[in-house]
Amino acid sequence: MAQCKGLLHVLMALCFFVLTIEGKCPECFVRVGGRCVKVITDQLNGDEGYARCEQLGADLAVVDTFDYFIKLGSFLMDNYNDTCYSPTRKSISYWTAGHRDRTTNNFYWNRYTASINKTKIEFPAGIDVYLSNSNNNEDCLELVQNSDKFVVNDVSCNNLKIANSAVKLCSICQVL
């Protein structure tokens, strides 16, 4: 409860309302596109973001349908435009569970359990995806707000090669 502050009070009220009509999400999570979601607004690297979600019994977000992508995007723009600007990334960005497997170079939603039930991410039509791996360390997937929509981009999860260069973002936790 101590973590539910400010805006989250509003979200919790919404959560309570949603509980009565759509089934149950854990405390502090809200229902978005049929999933239970909570945004961590602290600026964290990808590993830290995952750890914070795990503490809540959740994972990072698995954005595997176009419907959820659109609804999640609306939810984020309605609530987190101001709180989730990343000074290190210079954009409004969020960690998801997408993670590159370096042996295949494909992305999977299993953030930390890539060895089990591997399903290569097939991005639904209509989603703009930019996988450049331009620094050869861009192993995490972010949702990045580009004008009035979100796109998917690869970014370094935890760049320790260059001092103070770690990208820190808000994290989307999701109960799987």
Ligand SMILES: *[C@@H]1O[C@H](CO)[C@@H](O)[C@H](O)[C@H]1NC(C)=O
């Ligand atoms: C992996 O797939 C098997 C068979 O479909 C399923 O029983 C199991 O729950 C899955 N494990 C995870 C972690 O998703």
Ligand SMILES: *[C@@H]1O[C@H](CO)[C@@H](O)[C@H](O)[C@H]1NC(C)=O
């Ligand atoms: C969030 O930003 C987007 C893009 O600039 C804008 O279309 C939307 O109206 C903003 N939402 C709020 C609640 O400010």
